Amino acid sequence: MGRMTDKADENMPEMRGNLVYRCIACGTPYDIYEFIYTCPRCRSLLKIENIEFDRLRETTPARWREIFDSRRSTNILELSGIFRFHELILPIIPIADIIYLGEGQTALVRANQELSAWVGAPFFVKNDGFNPSASFKDRGMASAISFLNHVIRVKRLDKVLGICASTGDTSAAAALYLSYLPKSKVKTVVLLPKGKVTAQQLSQPLGSGAIVIELPGVFDDCMRIVEELAQDYRVFLLNSKNPARIVGQKSYAYEVAQQMRWQTAALVVVVPIGNAGNITAIMEGFLDLHALGIIDELPVVLGVQSHHADPIVRWQESGEFMPVKVTPSVAQAAMIGDPVSFPKVKQLVENHFKDKFYTIAVTETEIMEGMLTANRNGHVVCTQGGESIAGLKKALALDLIGIRHRFVVDSTSHQLKFASFQQMYFDDTLGSEYGIETREEYKNTPVSLEADPGKIAAYLGLQKKTDVST
DSSP: OOBSSSSOOTTSOBOOOOEEEEETTTOOEEETTSOOOBOTTTOOBEEEEETTGGGGGGSOHHHHHHHHHHGGGOSOGGGSSGGGGHHHHOTTSOGGGOOOSSOSOOOEEEOOHHHHHHHTSOOEEEEGGGSTTSBTHHHHHHHHHHHHHHHHHHHTOSOEEEEEEOSSHHHHHHHHHHTTSOTTTEEEEEEEETTOSOHHHHHHHHHTTOEEEEESSOHHHHHHHHHHHHHHSOOEEOSTTSHHHHHHHTHHHHHHHHHTTTOOTTEEEEEEOSSSHHHHHHHHHHHHHHHTTSSSSOOEEEEEEETTSOHHHHHHHHSOOOOOOOOOOSSGGGOOSSOTTHHHHHHHHHHTOTTSEEEEEEOHHHHHHHHHHHHTTTOOBOHHHHHHHHHHHHHHHTTSSOSSSEEEEEEOBBGGGGHHHHHHHHHTOOOGGGOOOOOGGGOOOOOOOOSOHHHHHHHHTOOOHHHHHO
């Protein structure tokens, strides 16, 4: 295979790989260029498999680490984000087809001493709110839309409709990335549960020019519609049921490992669970690195859910999976009672993470206090990030996971996307359906004063410099 670029740089990727869709249940392979999202034979979920993955083992683990580390400073924009790990994501895509909008390489921020003491241990926040559309969904959209761009060129497609159901973040990311493609070829449609998406999130797909359809009900109702459309019509599905999205979200695991200097022993990664696509991708990402010897040990994964939408927590406790009827949650993106990717989670846990997978449910009050406390200590986490921080705090208090670990918490979106919940907390206007008990110590409101330096100084308790010197 020829190199993707004329640069005589031995650390640049080669187009090497043979990708297929593979059914996770019956194992049947399918053409990677078909628009399919479940197995036509048994209706189970699909994953993307590189049937030449073993060729990657011809490169030593030390060499892989060197290659990936060298690309962190590349001047080639298309390799600056998630495709720094090109060989592990979509190695059949040439550099010319990659869509890069600034995603990936998000900051790993050390929690300060006050926040660490409040949680119960030192930890890091991996802030995926620093992505272009302000959420982790950009990782998956970068891979899925790059793949779609590639398929449009290879198959010479004239018209494609990209569609997704969303609680907000997926629609924002899908609309943003699809808007980069030619309008003559691609149309964007998103389905949202009416009244269940924040104003900030709703503004994003509208601003990107998407057709936004609001439906009664919750996310699960929207998802059922797009699943039917994807089954019966030729559309490009952009929910996590599409494995082209999952491969991009694996980059979160690759980046965490790299930022931890490839040392994953005694590492715990804390992840909020919504539709279960992200936690699936993260586990698969660490498995890739472990299979190539790039990391020596799989980390522990702690999944966190609100007690208003906790089917996977209940599954781990009982051994039986049953969808739940959700009630309103401030962690709106995780308010999903029947996660589409649960079968993948189950398979990954049973085959690889049996002793390294834990789940915990937190209350709505704990979620809000987790978000507000984190953001008063130098962070910009969303309610889902607050959910993760509350989960780590609770898991440590219950001795669910040992304290002698290093902890990385996933904050999936930017604080400003969920600013309305913060304001409702401050104003005591959160509905009773959330079951949140507000506390004065967490509230903050503007103070109105006259434009008078003396009165402002008196309010702040300041002393004049002359008074201090005497």
